[in-house]
Amino acid sequence: MSVSSSDRSACAARPLLGRRVALIHPAWHSCGTYRVVLGQIAAYRALGAEVFPIAISSDPGFVPGRKWIWKAFNRATPELDDGARFYGGAPLFAVFSPRFLGKALWPYIHGDQAAVRLGMAERTILSPGLDGAIFDLVHCNHFFLMPVARRLSRGTAPILLDTHDLQARQFALINETMPWLSPRATYESMLARELEAMRGADLLLHLNAEEAETFRALLPEKAHALLYPAIPEAPTGPGGPDIVLVASNNAANVESVIWFLRDVAPKTQGVAVKIVGNVDAAIRSKAPEQYAAYKDWFLGRVDDPRAVYANARIALLPTISGTGLSIKSVEALSSGLPLIATTQAMRGMDEEALRLPGVVIADSASEFADALSRAAATAPLDESARRVSPARRYYESRFSLAAYKASLGVLTGALISAGAENRT
Numbered sequence: 001m002s003v004s005s006s007d008r009s010a011c012a013a014r015p016l017l018g019r020r021v022a023l024i025h026p027a028w029h030s031c032g033t034y035r036v037v038l039g040q041i042a043a044y045r046a047l048g049a050e051v052f053p054i055a056i057s058s059d060p061g062f063v064p065g066r067k068w069i070w071k072a073f074n075r076a077t078p079e080l081d082d083g084a085r086f087y088g089g090a091p092l093f094a095v096f097s098p099r100f101l102g103k104a105l106w107p108y109i110h111g112d113q114a115a116v117r118l119g120m121a122e123r124t125i126l127s128p129g130l131d132g133a134i135f136d137l138v139h140c141n142h143f144f145l146m147p148v149a150r151r152l153s154r155g156t157a158p159i160l161l162d163t164h165d166l167q168a169r170q171f172a173l174i175n176e177t178m179p180w181l182s183p184r185a186t187y188e189s190m191l192a193r194e195l196e197a198m199r200g201a202d203l204l205l206h207l208n209a210e211e212a213e214t215f216r217a218l219l220p221e222k223a224h225a226l227l228y229p230a231i232p233e234a235p236t237g238p239g240g241p242d243i244v245l246v247a248s249n250n251a252a253n254v255e256s257v258i259w260f261l262r263d264v265a266p267k268t269q270g271v272a273v274k275i276v277g278n279v280d281a282a283i284r285s286k287a288p289e290q291y292a293a294y295k296d297w298f299l300g301r302v303d304d305p306r307a308v309y310a311n312a313r314i315a316l317l318p319t320i321s322g323t324g325l326s327i328k329s330v331e332a333l334s335s336g337l338p339l340i341a342t343t344q345a346m347r348g349m350d351e352e353a354l355r356l357p358g359v360v361i362a363d364s365a366s367e368f369a370d371a372l373s374r375a376a377a378t379a380p381l382d383e384s385a386r387r388v389s390p391a392r393r394y395y396e397s398r399f400s401l402a403a404y405k406a407s408l409g410v411l412t413g414a415l416i417s418a419g420a421e422n423r424t
Contacts, residue, residue, distance in 0.1 A: 014048030015409050019136040019416065022152045024145050027055040027062065027087070029076040030248055030278065030301070032327030033164060036207065037141060038079055039230025040162075043405040044139075047412075054086040054130065054152075056145055058120050062089030064127040086127040088148060094123040111178060112185035113171040114193040117144035124148055136416050143167060146197040158415045161201035162229075165211050165324030168194050173251070173323075195219060203415055208325035208348025225411055230404030231327060232306065234335040236392065237383025240311030243271065243376065245318070246331070247279040248305075252322030254282045259365070260318040261290035267369035271376045273297050273316065276308045309335035313380030317341035318368060324348060333359075334395040336386030338378075340371045349398075356390045 021044050025037045037053070044051045055073065062069055064087040074085070094100060104119025121144055135157045140149035142164055149159050168191035175184065195218060198204060203223045206212035212226040245260070247253040257279055265273070275294075278301040284291045291298075302308065305328075309315065315332040317339060325348035332339055339359045346353045346361075354361055360375070362368040386392060397403060 014046070015413050016044065016136075016416075017048030019049045020052065020134065021049045021412075022052050022054060022130075022133070022135045022138045022149075022157075023141075024054045024056060024138065024148050024152070025141040026145065027057040027070075027073050027089075029073060031250075032325075033141065034077070035232060035327055035331075036162070036164070036229040038232060039401060039404060040139060040141075040408075041080075042401055043230050043408050046401070046405050047409050049137075051083065052086055052130070052133070052135070053080055053083070054088055054126070054148070055080075056121065056124060056148055057087070057089035058117055058144075060090055060095045060120070061092045062087070063091050063125045064088065086130060088124040088126045088130075090120045090123040091125055095120070107185060109181050110183065110185050111171075111175045111180035112190060112193075113174070114144065114168065114190040115185075118147060118193065118197060121145050121147040126151075137412055140201070143194050143197040146200050150200055158202040158418070159200065160203045160205060160412065160415060161198060162205045162207065163198065163211060163215060164207060166191075166194075166214060169323055177251075191218075198222070202418075203411065205411075209350060210348050211324060227404070227407050227411065228398045229325070229327075230401045231330040231334065231395075231399045233395070233400065234306040234331045235310035236334075236336045236386040237310065239313060239380050239382055239386070241380070242308070242312040243273045243314045243316065243372075244308050244312045245273055245275045245316040246305045246308060246328050247275065247277045248328075249278045249282050252319070253277075253279050254286060255321050256319045257283055258287045258290060259320050260316070260368075261287065261294050263365035264318060264368045264372070265294060267366065268372050268376070271372060274299055274308065274312075276300075276302055276305055306331055306335075309337060312337055314372075314375050315339050316372070317345035319345035322347070330395065330399050333391045334399070336381070336389040336392035338375055338381065339391060340368060340375060342368070353394065356394055358389055358391055 023040060028034050041051050041053055070087060100119055104116045108116035135152055138149045138153045138157050138159045140146055140159060141162045153159050168187055171190050172187040204215060205225055205227050206215055207229045209226060216224050247257050275297045276299050280298040280300050315335060315337045317329050317332060319342050326345055329345045340362055341359060342363050343361055360371045362371045
């Protein structure tokens with residue numbers, strides 16, 4: 001039986017046709033990880049795979065079947081309604097077991113967030129049917145969900161682990177402000193747990209250049225790949241008068257917005273900025289003076305932060321802290337808008353990002369204020385100009401769904417084929 005050229009072309013375009021992929025991710029929303037997961041789902045479906053998105057909660061009691069307890073998550077993640085949803089979480093009784101208390105909770109009250117997250121994942125109950133399902137590939141997001149990945153792999157399906165960033169570093173930063181018992185968990189001890197969990201994966205994916213280099217040095221025996229994530233694009237028009245700053249409520253964003261309001265904004269008289277995202281409550285609490293002075297700038301949480309770029313003419317990225325790739329920086333690039341950014345905002349990208357025409361890098365408050373004042377006096381770009389801007393082209397070549405899909409198809413195709421050979 002011959003195969004037509006059109007059939008061959010279809011198979012080439014959808015190399016994972018008929019494959020079943022378990023996609024494990026934290027039950028998070030309104031954050032960078034969630035937007036990365038959406039890109040993964042879209043890419044796998046475009047490659048022809050049947051995708052099983054599995055949201056795993058780190059809070060006790062969030063087990064499948066308790067529909068009311070998942071309502072808030074479901075409302076905040078309407079994009080996942082396009083297909084079946086699957087859930088996982090540890091029951092309350094499991095976290096009161098002597099083993100959990102000794103192996104996870106006791107280290108946690110000393111600040112070991114790696115131990116408690118792994119402990120919760122080990123006790124996860126999954127949606128009915130998942131434990132008996134057969135998958136061709138397990139794609140896991142974050143090391144602490146590897147216990148779930150190993151269960152679903154059953155020692156046969158290859159595991160691809162998206163590391164996102166070095167979590168022990170994040171945990172250590174969080175612990176600086178937490179009243180943990182002594183002796184506190186060290187960065188080194190949490191890193192050891194993280195690396196041990198990662199060793200169970202067949203391929204480690206890294207979404208930024210800095211983390212890829214770090215993990216290659218820490219785990220030289222493992223297979224690694226740098227794969228920038230597929231970040232949903234922001235609108236490139238129609239354009240409008242807005243100067244926008246997008247920020248969700250996390251420690252790095254809060255610190256950065258406070259810096260902008262305290263040190264930059266007073267130097268830009270007559271310039272108004274729209275600050276979009278749920279960072280407003282944290283600013284009100286941590287910097288009440290700045291919040292009171294600029295409260296009219298805060299729009300609060302919106303359903304789709306990317307939509308604010310549609311009627312904008314300038315996007316601001318006054319980032320002064322944070323680790324890993326900045327998803328909101330990628331979204332801003334995709335909008336094709338003129339950007340004013342710090343070097344820190346472009347972390348995890350290659351050097352070209354710092355030299356893009358239309359992107360002004362300003363690391364001091366006075367430089368940032370001067371750049372903003374100059375940009376505010378210029379005419380806005382129209383949609384056609386934004387669509388072909390260097391920033392937009394940079395996004396398309398590295399972070400678009402098409403770029404991600406092409407690379408993911410090559411990597412996963414080889415991984416699945418190698419897994420099949422090992423099973424025979």
